[in-house]
Amino acid sequence: MRSRPEAVTVIGLGAMGSALAAALLDAGHPTTVWNRTPGRADALVARGAVRAATAAEAVAASRLVVVCVLDHAAVRGVLDPVAGTLAGRTLVNLTSGSPEQAGAAARWARSHGADYLDGAVMTTPPGVGDPRMMFLYSGSPAAVERHRAALSALGDPLDLGPEPGTASLYDAALLGLMWAALAGWAHGTALVTAERAEATAFTGIAVRWLTAVAGFMTTYAPQVDAGRYPGDDATVDVQIAAVEHLVHAGDARGIDGSLPRLLKATMERARDAGHGADSFGSVVEVLRAAAGAK
Numbered sequence: 001m002r003s004r005p006e007a008v009t010v011i012g013l014g015a016m017g018s019a020l021a022a023a024l025l026d027a028g029h030p031t032t033v034w035n036r037t038p039g040r041a042d043a044l045v046a047r048g049a050v051r052a053a054t055a056a057e058a059v060a061a062s063r064l065v066v067v068c069v070l071d072h073a074a075v076r077g078v079l080d081p082v083a084g085t086l087a088g089r090t091l092v093n094l095t096s097g098s099p100e101q102a103g104a105a106a107r108w109a110r111s112h113g114a115d116y117l118d119g120a121v122m123t124t125p126p127g128v129g130d131p132r133m134m135f136l137y138s139g140s141p142a143a144v145e146r147h148r149a150a151l152s153a154l155g156d157p158l159d160l161g162p163e164p165g166t167a168s169l170y171d172a173a174l175l176g177l178m179w180a181a182l183a184g185w186a187h188g189t190a191l192v193t194a195e196r197a198e199a200t201a202f203t204g205i206a207v208r209w210l211t212a213v214a215g216f217m218t219t220y221a222p223q224v225d226a227g228r229y230p231g232d233d234a235t236v237d238v239q240i241a242a243v244e245h246l247v248h249a250g251d252a253r254g255i256d257g258s259l260p261r262l263l264k265a266t267m268e269r270a271r272d273a274g275h276g277a278d279s280f281g282s283v284v285e286v287l288r289a290a291a292g293a294k
Contacts, residue, residue, distance in 0.1 A: 005029040006150045009062040011055065011078060012069035012095075013040040015125045020068060020094065020154055021049060023129035027153035034058035036078075056082040059089065064147050068094040068121075072101040076108070087113030090143045092151075094119045094135075099165025106139050106164035115143045118164045120171035123155065134158055138166035181210070187250070187259050194253040220281030229278035229285075236283070237276040240267045 005028040010021040013035035021044050024031045033041045034052040041051045052058035055078050059065055065086075067075055075095050079086070091114045093105055102118040109116035116139045123133040133155035137144050144151065144159040151157040160166040185206055192202045216233075223229050234242075246260045266283060273289070275282035 006064060006147065007032070007062040008150050009034070009052070009058045009065045011035075011058055011065065011067040012074075013037075013044070014068070014070075016094070016121060016128070017068040018044065019125035019128035020066060022047065024150065024153050025049060026129060027150075029150055029153060030062075032058055032061035054082075055079070056085055059085045063088070064090050064092065064150055066092045066094060071095060072097045072105060075105065083108075083112045090115040090117065090140070090147060092117045092119055092137075092143075092147075094121055096120075096171070097168055099168045102139070102165040102168045103163075115140050116164065117143050118167050120167045121155075122171070122174060128154055131156055136160055136167040136170050138162070138168075139164040183259055187255070190255050191246075191250055191253065194255060216280070220279060220284075223279060223281040224284050229275065229282040231278045233279060235277050236267055236270050236280060239280055240264060240271060243267065 007030040008024050009032040010017055010024065011034050013021065013033060017035070018040070021031050021033050025044065025047050030050070031044070031048075032050045032052050033044050034055055034057070035041055038051065041049065045051050050061065052061060059079075059082055067079070069075055069078065072095060075093060079091075086109065091109045093102070093116070097105075097118075106116040106118065117137045118139050120136040121128070122136060123130070127133045131152070135151065135155040135157050137151070137157055138160040139162065141159050141162060144157060148157060160170060185203070188206060189199045189202055193199055219233065220229075243260055243264045247257050247264065249255075250257045250260065266286070267280075269286045270276075270278075270283045273286050275285065
């Protein structure tokens with residue numbers, strides 16, 4: 001006999017919280033919602049959600065409570081007054097914050113008898129509910145398994161282990177990767193469109209190129225783990241020479257060269273640290289060394 005979908009409470013109905021609640025409703029989960037501004041629940045109630053009159057009523061409605069508000073201070077502002085109702089529940093915090101805030105939130109939740117998952121939503125609201133989109137969780141592997149069906153309604157749930165701050169740390173790192181890739185795309189697009197090429201034509205080729213770039217990353221990752229960087233594909237010295245061409249091409253077309261100059265300066269630091277004949281993966285060493293010098 002197929003079990004009934006788990007009941008879930010969603011606290012916080014901004015753009016992301018509303019998308020979370022909508023995805024749960026679409027997957028058949030009985031969903032209770034609460035927001036400081038009650039009117040934000042209207043559209044969800046019209047789709048079948050239950051509007052809680054108070055935060056305490058919302059928490060009491062479900063064993064699985066998802067909170068997605070502005071920041072960690074807002075989480076505590078909402079939940080501190082109703083902390084006594086959290087015992088025996090799983091609190092999934094999808095509010096953005098730092099690893100340190102995640103650790104503090106986990107300790108607070110556990111002190112009130114609740115299991116805790118800190119989460120990171122690796123998509124924008126329109127992507128919620130797409131099984132291809134990643135949702136990162138850390139803090140309680142048992143909770144991930146216990147509530148996997150409900151969490152899967154939001155996206156692909158990835159368990160990063162018992163340390164509560166891991167999901168937040170990965171979130172920051174992955175956003176950094178995104179911004180760096182998008183900045184590289186923007187610079188490249190500016191470069192080629194200066195020659196009247198179309199951005200859409202360049203982007204199709206750029207996306208294909210990212211497949212090769214992903215291969216470079218998977219090659220360099222075990223080198224970082226081992227601390228050995230054989231330069232058998234392209235050395236840092238070769239990369240420095242290549243980025244010079246990017247700088248010159250931009251200068252000749254009046255394109256801002258601050259990004260490629262930053263990349264070149266970082267590679268030169270790796271070279272000066274003795275990694276000129278090593279792979280690009282060795283750049284990780286100089287970035288970590290800079291952190292250790294503080």
